[in-house]
Amino acid sequence: MTDFERKVYRIIFNMTRFGKNPSMEQLKRKTGKSEEDIRAAVKSLMMKGELKWDKRKQIWSI
Structure with a gap:
């Protein structure tokens, strides 16, 4: 995982x-x-496989 990918992942993780x-x-x-x-x-x-989008719930699953 690159630094930028890690940054995006952490932002999504913390907000969700x-x-x-x-x-x-x-x-x-x-x-x-x-x-x-x-x-x-x-x-x-x-x-x-780090992020998944749940279409039914309209939310990220980590």
């Missing part, structure tokens, strides 16, 4: 712990990166 899903705008503000970079990091984390 309190029942919130981070929006793209929140992720962009907290990381200082572009939407494309964030999407690539999330896709990589999903392919590695």
Whole structure:
């Protein structure tokens, strides 16, 4: 896991712990990166099995 992937993972983890899903705008503000970079990091984390999106509940599962 790269440093940026770890940062995105920790942001998602910490926000979902309190029942919130981070929006793209929140992720962009907290990381200082572009939407494309964030999407690539999330896709990589999903392919590695670190993150999963629960379509039914509309929330990240870690």
